[in-house]
Amino acid sequence: MADQTLDAVLQVGQAKTTLAQDSQKRIDRLAQETDELTQQFKQQNKLIEDLRVFNAQMEKQVAKQLEVVSDLEQSIEKVTVIERQIQPLIFRMLDSLDQFVSLDKPFDVQERKDRIQSLRNNQDRADISVSEKFRQVLEAYKIESAYGSTIEAYKDTLNVNGQEREVNVLRVGRISLMYQTTDAKESGAYDPTAKEWIALDSSYNSRILKGLRIARDQASKDIMVMRVQAPEAAQ
Template sequence: MLYPSKLSIHHLAGGLPLLLWLLTGPSVSAETGAAERLQTVELDALNEEIASQQTINRLDNETRRMTDEYWALLARQAQLTRREAALEAELRGQVETLQTLRQQLPRVPPDADLDAFLQQLVEALDAFIRADLPFQREDRLKRVARLARLLEQPETSPAERLRQILFAYQQELEYGRTIESYDGQLTDQSDQSDQSDDGEQPWVSYLRYGRVALVYQHLDGQRGAWWDRESGRWQPLEPALNREVRRAIRIARKQLPPDLVLAPLRK
């Protein structure tokens, strides 16, 4: 039997640590790499979760904004529908009045006092304008004054007088179907603080919502007022309605596309 020499044992003992390092070294490196890869995967998953949550938050905010706009639009539409219903009722009444006048005209006997009948029509139109919203009141009353002078001209036939009176009624009827904005001096002023230093009335932008409402806004767009039928006075506009009026004026002047607008009215 052969036994290893001391030299062989010495060389074997010196190579043992190297062998152990070779056996253990790659295993430790593999475990470290696996741990790093696992950590990277976890970080990627966490980043994806954060990004997903941020996307969900943005969608929630956008959904809430669109929902608020939707309900605000529905509220405006409902208010406009109520205003249109009231306006249509008023227009129907005026149309019925004109139709009644046309129906009664053939029944007037030749010897009737037609001049008195026409005079009543002019007086009724004058009273209606004075009780109506004070928009362009001076021009409208001048139209009535021209009709009154027309009745005093004997060379004008009764048919022509009636035609012009009915035309004036038709013009008044059209006011209820349109929205209009125009500039002019403030009339029917109840707030003396709006007067200038020399006592003159300021120039403002008027806005007429058919015959539903009448408002004005100062040319700087910062404040305005609406006409209260009940009190017969101008009432200051609230800031929110003042912004709405500013937008409505631009719509009436075709500076913005048509849209729903709010009209200030007494509740």
């Protein structure tokens, strides 16, 4: 009887031990699951915080981009206004340049008029920007300005005393414009007051011939004595 009682006690103790072990395992498993859930929660919280920071940064970037777009739109509007103002200015500059060439001494006339006409033709071209058109006109003005400080010799056909003559033309800046026949026996100069070519006496032949050689780099630069039209007296 005592043995049976002891066995029963031992069995109960063993059952309690087994139950306790099972409970501990469940507790350990729950604790592990809780830790895992806690880690997942922390990770999700960090991800949410990172997304908040990212979204805030993106909002700032979008705001900046909207400002840039707004600035660009305003700039485009300003450029459009400026272009509308520049185009009439270009036409006025071309008209002034054309008039200037017509009133200037008649040197390189066809070349200069062709340059102006080419610029006029460019005004109708959509593939050339307004800024480039303006630059081209300014370049034409620079070329015209440069004529005042250069010396040039070229062949041309001039009407001298009612006759068409093949001559060598000598331009010294805008100060003097002269010609000499190809045989170097006759010389003349352009009279801006009379707006015609006039003959010069033979004493100018050697001077103009020397000037032609200098302009063609056939002689070293030297002082040249040339005919210069005296300025008109002020009224």
